[in-house]
Amino acid sequence: MATVDTAATEAAAPQRRRLVARPSTWVVWALVAAFFIFLIGILVSVLVDSFGRRWFGGWLPEEFTADWYAEAWDRFNMTHVIGVTVGVGVTVVVISVLIGVPAAYLLARRNFPGKQLITLLFLLPIIIPPITYGIPLATVMYNVGLGRTLVAVVLVNLVPSVPFVIMTMTPFIEQINPSIESAARMCGARMKDVFLRILGPLLVPGILAAAILVLVRTVGMFELTFLVSGPPTDTLVVAIYRAMTAAGGGEARSLISAMAVVYTVTMLIILIVALRFVNPTQLVARVPETRDD
Amino acid sequence: MSARSTAGLRHRLAERGIDRGLLMLLPAVAFTVALFIYPFLYGIGLTVQPTAGMQEKWGGGIWANYIAFFSDPFVFDSVWITLRLALPAALFNVLAAIPVAFKLRGKFRGKRLLTTLLVLPITLGTVLTAQGLLIFAGRQGWLNTFLVQIGVLNEPAQFVNNYLGVFLSLVISGFPFSFLLISSYLSGIDPSLEAAATTLGASWFQRFRRIILPLLAPGLATTFILTFVLAFSVFPSARLVGDPTGSTRVMALMAYRSFGEQIDYPMASTIAIMMGVVELIVIAIVMLWRTTLYRGSTGGKG
Known part of the structure; x- marks a missing residue:
């Protein structure tokens, strides 16, 4: 994922100078990924919970319903x-x-x-x-x-x-x-x-x-x-x-x-x-x- | 005679920039004075009118509220609790945003989408972030389920209802903000400075240390102040995802406890005003440090 993006970046802008050396690339992408995992996790879990009934552990609730709304x-x-x-x-x-x-x-x-x-x-x-x-x-x-x-x-x-x-x-x-x-x-x-x-x-x-x-x-x-x-x-x-x-x-x-x-x-x-x-x-x-x- | 002198006066004032056009400023000034300055001064006045109960308990006459604030460890400890939460969170947000902003400057596909996604949490608000963290990172949430299933953890870890929960919520709401600010400061640095350094044989670290960092530092100080302000007044998340009787018993919670639960307006104002004082001290220290940095043009559009 990261390498594809970097390659695309370089292809798109070959004249751009790279300032931070390569080893740091994965640190940055790890940070961004961790952030998005939390962000999306938060959003989706609230969404699932709002439609769910009896969600005690596990990946998904046992039933889905719109009654909560x-x-x-x-x-x-x-x-x-x-x-x-x-x-x-x-x-x-x-x-x-x-x-x-x-x-x-x-x-x-x-x-x-x-x-x-x-x-x-x-x-x-x-x-x-x-x-x-x-x-x-x-x-x-x-x-x-x-x-x-x-x-x-x-x-x-x-x-x-x-x-x-x-x-x-x-x-x-x-x-x-x-x-x-x-x-x-x-x-x-x-x-x-x-x-x-x-x-x-x-x-x-x-x-x-x-x-x-x-x-x-x-x-x-x-x-x-x-x-x-x-x-x-x-x-x-x-x-x-x-x-x-x-x-x-x-x-x-x-x-x-x-x-x-x-x-x-x-x-x-x-x-x-x-x-x-x-x-x-x-x-x-x-x-x-x-x-x- | 009199007409001439008023015309002259009006003319002289206009030369100094005072004329009827300034009346446009009046609504805003009147509004700010009535709804900000007056209540603020009133609040300061309230702090020296302690309730009879406070005076009896702490003595000191009109200073009873301040004596209570400084000598009641239950109240005063909240200063350190707030700083222990807000300072690391603000520092983390700034330090983590620097490399990300660096990597994401310049053009690439999907940049607008990524920036849009990063702005999203600003609109989520603390209450929704809190609810989401409770479900996602709770004991039975997806995060723990995943970590247990891949074998990183033996049993679900405690991510919420403690210090970590509030810290995470501060990062989720504060990081996008500092990322956007630092990105805009970075875009204000003239790229030719870096190009010149490269021509002269500077390594990426030298370029960062000697060119970018000195030019970026004032912007970093501003970003730190703004994220610190956001983190410092944390209140809903400290109550909802934190441990409001222990490690996240922040000043805002204490002020609200006096205001809403004990109906002791003078003491509530005292804690609120002291909260402002503590915050301004931190800002003053950062600003003082900022004056020692390079000030002037960064060569670019900023």
Whole structure:
């Protein structure tokens, strides 16, 4: 397997210089293989478990059934839970894009006193662990009577999302040639027109990428949601966690697996949509500044 | 007269970059101050308002929570437990990602598929990873069944509900992340530097040691910090695949125990704030080390 791939690589790019010597090749492939064995093992075993009945050791369960999904729907009111999850996710995406993009624009294009301080302000919620600010934030939410409400769930999820939009959009906006905007202004466009007619269309791919990442993060966000949500406002991850840790050893394992599969399918749909628009490595690479002043 | 002076002031401010356009920043700043800075300061305020029970038990007046944090071994040990988990996991993720990122740079068939598969675990989330690990690596899971059948093990080994389980879950969620970051840093290093070194007769090890590593080191430090942050705030997996009363009783669990189970908000805030402090200390040490490294252009697109 490894040799075939290496041979293919060399055939495809004969000019490429090999940096790491051959003995290391198998170490790398062993690492990747071990990683994928775990990854695929985890995914497939959850999938098999969610359809299985009486799986005590051995390779496969004794019977296969789809009952766990029906039961999960009945017991945990999955339609409601998925509705809450998607609703919270979409609300957070819309608000964080509306707040974040104008701020990212200013950080990308302008210099003003206190710019570094403001950048630090937006960086802090990303660096500080969610629990550190989540617990005081949740305390505030309970004090003002927002505990266990949807408003609180949306608000706490916005805290890391807004800075995240700003941080991913800033390099993206830096990439756009400022002379396009200058030309529009020369032709008499106001700030609103510049945003709606010039920047808007150019920013769509970036906004889409940031929005999808925020959606993935919000749907997967456990810590912050868990601190402020109650059973009627739980998102899917929190509902699964509660089912796993319920008093008395938790729910039947297969029931939880069925919920986990529903979660993965939701995530996969988002991911597949995301990868149609975004190249994963491009998200973390900073684009060089193209400013001309 | 007055009109002229305001125009002048506005003009002078605009020259320094202050004008009405800055108002676009207002929503984001107001939002961050209201939902991040204010609760954070409020939380710090809470730490010096201990409950009567805490004051009675630990003394020290308003500092009772801090005294409890530092002198109660049950609480304070969680600092070391967290570091013992997060530091090796972050280090492993960075060190394992370097050779893989190296091998997979350049073009080859199926690269996009491989990158896609590597991004997958980021979307799995800790809760699903935990459930999967419990089934796959549990005593009756496929991993143990396979290892026993090929004769590597005599009886099923304990992979989950202990330190190893949480470590594995941290690697599964953290490794793809550090791989992607290191790949992008590697792509920022100009290949002609390496080509020049080869022309001058450097072996692969010399090229790696003298050219690539110094240029990559700042990126490695950043990657380490980011994976460390991810691993440090581990909470669901510590509870689900770990040993939450023993070797994986991390700080986040202790903070939540005070918050959700004992309803002691001041003590919960104290543990939460101290968690941030410990994390920032580790980050500061890494950043300090990073300043001693080469800073500047890596010659490529980065």
